Amino acid sequence: MEVPVILCMQKLVVYETKARLYIVGSNMTESRFRVLKIDRTEPKELIINDDKIEYTRKEIRNLLTMIDSGNRSWATQKGNIGLVKSVSAFGIAGFTRFLEGYYIILITKRRKVALIGPHTIYKIEDTAMMYIPNDNVRYTHPDENRYVKMFQNVDLSSNFYFSYSYDLTHTLQYNMASSLIPSSVPEPEFSQWNADNQSSSSNSPSDSDLSKTPHAELSSDSVIYSGNPASTGQPTPEIIPDDATSSSTNYCGNDQKNAKSADQSDPQLSTSSTKRKRRGVLVNGVRLKPTYKYVWNTHLLNQYEEVVHTDWILYIVHGFIGQCNISVYGKPIYLTLIARRSAKFAGTRFLKRGINCDGDVANEIETEQIVHDASITYLNKAKITSFVQLRGSVPLYWSQDVSTMVPKPPIILDKRDPFAHSGGRNFREVIKRYGAPLIILNLVKRREKRRHESILSEEFKQVVRYLNQFLPHDHAIKYIGFDMAHLSKSKNKNVLARLAEIANYCVKLTGFFFKAGKEVSDDFWENEKFHGFQGYKDRYGCKQTGIARTNCVDCLDRTNTAQFALGKCALGYQLYALGVTASPDLTFDTDCLRMLEELYEDQGDTLALQYGGSQLVHRIKGYRKISPLAAHSRDIMQTLSRYYSNTFSDLEKQQAINVFLGVFKPKEGKPNIWELPTDYYLHNKEVPVRTASLKNYTEWLEFPAYRCLPLPYNEVSKPSNVRHLLQIEKNDMKVNEYWEYYHPYEITNMEELYAFSVTHSLKHFMPKLATDYSPFTLRITPVRNREAGLEANPNICGKDSTASITSTTSTGSEESTSSTDSLDLEGNVCISDSSFSSYTELLTPREEPGYIWECKYTRLKDIYDTELKHSSKRDMHTFERYVDLGKACCKKPSQAIQSDVPQITAFQPDIEIFPISAFKLDSSYEVEPPPVSRQAKDIYTNYVLCGLYGPSHPSKQDMRLYMKYNMQLYQ
Known part of the structure; x- marks a missing residue:
């Protein structure tokens, strides 16, 4: 079962006075508020006060009024205008300081880019950078503005997500590993589990390395946190009882006595709470x-x-x-691609190479391909x-000399590492993180006229x-x-x-993650x-053990095409496991x-x-030999753009990235950073020769990880x-x-939902004149580009660029190549094609895949406790009367005389039909409104009063009705 995660606040409003910044954060329904106070009187210190108290709407309104009136009481001071609303935001990105005071970075605009089950992923569209100290x-400082501009060169509105x-x-x-903690435990066991977990994590020698955060060092400028104890050592999980998170509603913990007294007053409520x-x-x-x-x-x-x-x-x-949405006859199958760029040793192309x-390592990116059935919301x-x-x-320790303006600077090995110390740390x-085996796909050239x-x-x-x-053969x-x-x-x-x-070889060795939802x-x-899959399998699915690591010199063009090939093979097995296709082979x-x-080209x-500094130069269509002639001129422009950017x-x-990170x-x-001759020692802080602190070279993989x-x-x-752990009711919005x-809690326009704007296989990829709506049907006619809206350009031969005359498929066979094109496995010998036959039997040509739809899908009865049934005789009789009424109203007398078909002579309704609403007879001089009942007037009066003074307390009868509804819903 999926582990519940805690939802954080979504709406922030920043108020400012001369003494403080007040950041008011509310939950999604704006029923609970919290306040973060930041002092503005200290220019070089960041003084933050978080009282960790939740307020109701009325309490926060009174608090802000009190703060505003307290600042306005200083009437003798000129320019004091009290509490001022500064900006609204969706989150805090952090704080930073250069040579003056601290700045706060706020996320002011966001946009939905993906849905993973019920979880929404946002892209940052705009940010605000506020200076905290007052005037x-x-x-x-003369260099402050230059650092601010340098910091803002890392545009947070460009491909940053949260x-x-x-x-x-x-x-x-x-994230979906369910072996973390039981879903429901009594309070004593919950406390004992947390104590045992803290003691076990402190005694484990391997966990100490994991607990070291990269931001453990404090700068020379003091950072003071008011009202909170200083954290020393390893941070322990924070368990917050409900009396600390809510002042009026308590679910468990120290207020069980109050709950018992409330239940004793009503025996029905006492019985229901005991059952719950x-x-x-x-x-x-x-x-x-x-x-x-991966946190930037x-x-x-x-x-x-x-x-x-x-x-x-x-x-x-x-x-x-x-x-994007792969619509399989109306069933939404969401295909998501997530690429996480590492913040360690990050930089630009020629300035960050190697390790x-x-x-x-430089340009380290983790790519995850997720495919799930979006017709069911919850992932569990x-x-x-x-x-x-x-x-x-x-x-390796290598670089390229960029002092000479040449397209391909020579590759230089800067330092020898005979014991592979740094490489071992990377692979460890x-x-x-991923397990074994680790498969390295090296796309670097091997045969060159000039090395x-x-x-x-x-x-x-x-x-x-x-x-x-120093590794066993099974995990080498x-x-x-x-x-x-x-x-x-x-x-x-x-x-x-x-x-x-x-x-196919790599995917069968590592497997993929699959959760079936049932056994x-x-x-x-x-x-x-x-056949041949070696992943970790169980009765609820399988797990991926190991990973394929792809690299070339730049890790851009060739690497992206190779990753597409891996993703294509994995997608076939993913769709087959979901029950969408009858074969893992895709065409x-x-x-x-x-x-x-x-998706992979956009990535x-x-x-x-x-x-x-430029887009891809060599694309997937170029390696398939079907790219149009116009693509060659585009490749030349991208090469020039990349060369200009690198120079x-x-x-x-690079300087902006070093300051931002x-x-x-x-x-x-x-x-200053622009005065440094190189940033080598910023990224390599260890002394090159320090043998006393080095571990045993033969034990580069720690024993807990090996076990x-x-x-x-x-x-x-x-x-x-x-x-952070929080014990709370399962239907509370913090965990639901x-x-x-x-x-x-808000009015939603259906056409503005993300599901209507996501890239769709029917709207954006299927040809307009197509009659087969399957996304797995071979299309040989040119289709329109989703972004440009133009047909694909023809190639030299006059054929369509999407024709399958020269396209490659995973099911097609290929001519045997020479031994110079052999695959180099195991890292010590270069085996020929004949020795590559250990897994070639899995690559024989197969039949054209067929597709099944009804037998693999979960029934509506199993998910929503309902299913489609045949209509009853009473409903069919009602529908027939409705049809007869329509025919009688639309019938023409001339057609009834000329036609030999027996017609309905007269329509005699079995029930009396009369208008529900009655309106007065109006004229062009006077319009009399219709009468309104007293009940309707009371409803409208209560609606207006609710908007002015807030919602009123429900009656006891309504509360009892609501409790019965909850009992039926969650039992």
């Missing part, structure tokens, strides 16, 4: 610590997240998120799958060979070398077909379609594959702009990652995603 205490209920820094498999307690309506809402590697506002939050309430904190990820001493009842893959720079974190990229390939093999010496790192650029130059070689073989029979996994030039191809363009603007972008912190009396293989250690040790997804 009376502010002092100026969610209130879904943790974007973790994978779907990690026995059935376990109290659940444990959980908020986990994020993966700080870690430096902005600083120590703020350790002191104030977690409802104020939003973790922001950077990268790409796209979603640093902490084991962080729906079928959902995901597949995760990774890309990153070659984990990868195995701890350029092949330098990296040879050194990378040595690293893999050394690390594999698997190395696949594929010279993709060399193969693509040949006209009679098929790159996508070879990538399809590699993808899966053994016959499902014994199917020949899953090119179908609506489904075109949607997937566009590639976005990531290439962030890292390389003239990458340095400024806190890699460089401005301080008075020290050199959990093939499962990932981070998932097994998930209970030690709890940050219903409130976030359906918005029952």
